[in-house]
Amino acid sequence: MDYVKDFIKSAREVVSKVGGEVYLVGGYIRDRLIGITAQPKDIDFIFNGNIEKFMEELENRQYKFFPIKQEIGIYRCMLGNNSIDISLMEGDSIEEDLKNRDFTMNAIAIKLSGDKVKVIDPFYGRRSIDNRIIKNVTDMSLENDPIRILRGVRFHISYGMHFNLDTEKCIEKLGYRIMDMPMERVFKEFMLILEKDNQGKAFEVLDNYGILKNIIPYIEELKTIGKCAYHIEDVFTHMNLTYCVFKDILNGKVSVEGLNLHVFQDKIGEFKLREYMSLACFLHDIGKYEAYRKDGDKVSFWGHEMKGAIIARNFCRNMKFPKKAQSYIENIVDGHMYPLKIFKQNSKDKKNDFYKFFSKYDGYIIEILTAAYCDNYATRMLLDVENEKVRFKMFIEEMLKEYELYCSISEDKILNGNDVIQILNISGPEVKNVLEDVTRFRYLGKIQTREEALNYLKVKINNNYI
Template identity: 25%
Template sequence: MNFEVWPEAIELGQMFADEGFELALVGGPVRDLLLHRRSHDLDFCSNARPEQFEPILRRFGHDGFWDMGRKFGTLGAMRRRPDGTEVKVEVTTYRSDVYDPDSRKPEVSYGDSLEGDLSRRDFTVNAMALTVPDLEFVDPFGGANDLNKRVLRTPVDPYQSFDDDPLRMMRAVRFVAQLGFSIEPETAEAITRMTDRIEIVSAERVRDELTKLLLSDRPRAGIEALVDSGLADVVLPEIPALRLEIDEHHRHKDVFDHTMIVVDRAVALETGPDGPVPAPDLVLRLAALMHDIGKPKTRRFEPGGKVSFHHHDAVGAKMTRKRLKALRFDHHVVEQVSDLVDLHLRFHGYVDEPWTDAAVRRYVKDAGPLYARLNRLTRADATTQNRRKALMFEHAMDEMEERVAKLKEQEDIDAIRPDLNGDEIMAELGIAPGPLVGKAYRHMLEYRLDNGPVDHDTAVAELHNWYASQAE
């Protein structure tokens, strides 16, 4: 095969060869070469131990060196090209990662051959190598053929592979999303039979795979694979629970199918890099995925065959917060996604009866920095097949956004505050700090929301009128 290989890879390979060591480009970079993609993050493996190749990497990495992965046999370095492009390399000693049945962390043992190292990798499409500097293509498990077929298959028996490293099952569904591949039947069956094994993997590692899946070009395909495999029953059980039985008269939508449509629509509504919701946006995509998880718990069959899901937004927000915390997502992600789930029905009343300016201000204030995401989630959630209803909804949302834009020209509704602050309230009323100040502040905030900005004298008069009413 003909390869156009990174000159840095050739140079590093020669540096290893000069010291008597083997070096091979492995994994994703080799796969991407065959897919005609380019990467600036290069993964290598070698028969040299970290203490042996550390001096080589330090000489190679003019602009950076790191050793956070030393206990796993991995060191990294970075250099910057004249055009400013960064090329990052990581070198790992031939190895085997094996989980103790009762441990959440892999034990690392070193191997002694390139083929042995490749046999321990997750899938054949990642078990190809290119030796450097001589550029020999090494493919002992038919990875190039599987790449051509767009199939994910383990290099060794899948039960052994997933037993050695259960996280590979999560990587399988992630690659479905990232690469658009399918999982080979025997490999898929092994995942289904071994889903409980994922429980020994740390929540952080599962979260990282889920995040990569959601930020891919095809998150829906990955989510569906996660559910079909049974892995979601363990790591994200709220999603397969959305597959509610449809009543015999088909009077309500299947919630899982609806959610998948909302995920697709939310992705399509993300903006360019300079827009309010640049793609890919993890918070919006998580909110689209989780927005209806409260429905199974709140489903009620009403008289006449109707089905209701009262308060599924509030229930779903609590469930979302609990699940994302369990998966160790960052606090700000947990809070933002939970808030979006809680708010995702807020706009619907506008369609039936346009809001007052005060209601529009409250909507913007409650959404806060999530305003742009909330509007996109709301639009994505409007999946009705009734063309007339769909057009009415779009028109109402367009109208509301136009009103917000006009209000923003007149006042700073993104950061609404009362016309009098706490110090001014205490000075006007002659009171000391305490609960009454907070009560007055809240009243003045409500007044501001209802009436928009007013002049100082009007605000003072309203404060005194309110204070007088408290004494009655």
């Protein structure tokens, strides 16, 4: 069912009955001119006339509108997951209304009322689209709403279009004002950029236009440090490469056996985990500037993951990320070095090291292992004298298998709290500790069955556990 065509037909019939003017505007027109034929999630209309009568007649046709901003005449109708927005015309003409739009490619209208459908393009938006140019409608377009800069970057990334020189100058001039805008809007536009960025260009583009340093702390400082025994590149370059590796994993250009990409399809709020994960991959070394130490020729970043977790948490909190997303990103940044440390230790008792890692970061393990792999891949694609990239990939794949085992054991309870209470005569946190011990011994292969677990409890009694 084409809800767009159905509504346009109804809108034309209603406006011919109640009078007024109705125009189709916005992204629907832009996308069709660009060549995107997918069904849009939302469409926008401008109405000039008695909007109450217009709404009343539409309601008779089963279109239920509700006010979004009634004081300025903006209404919405939800059709499943799709939405239709109708706004009262601003100014005395459609041309005056379109003048308030952000970019010329979005300042095109189609008049639906009257005998003939008419395209209205006072700012040559079709020419901009043909020339692959993102051009602000007026000099005040970005001045009045700097958030539009982020929208422009999204269009640049999504459509492969480029800003014209005048718009670039406006962006360079006004980029610092983005963070003065409501954080909820900044968050949404920032995340939409990551959502649309399939090629891993987002942070490079944001940086090239001088925008990124206004959004994320320490960007300029991180460009000045990083070269050490493990890196030939600066920290910012490495962070960006790590982000690109994750995008390559999502695109199938890089594969990791046992990594289930479906986990990144879950959502926190309106965005998928893949977007939050993308950001976590970029932010993984954000703490290196604060952790930077130099002793003679020796450079170190000890504890950068802990400092980075704090910086990431504060950044996400300031940007009004959902609390669950804040915790998600913080834990990934905090834990991203853990797998590499186990790998470097090469302990004979690595199963015990695995268990400590799994129990500490349970709920974020797949993400941390992915971030650790992307981090190492980004490092070793530039400097890998000992073939570590291949060996570490095998290690991550091993850890993914071990985590599957850990999860299956954790979910398959062979003892419960009542068993522990009855046999050991204890209560409270001690019960949980005993059950965790049983899980650990099962993972390590020291306990296989319920009978062996019960015997373990009896041994505790004999050893004067209580």
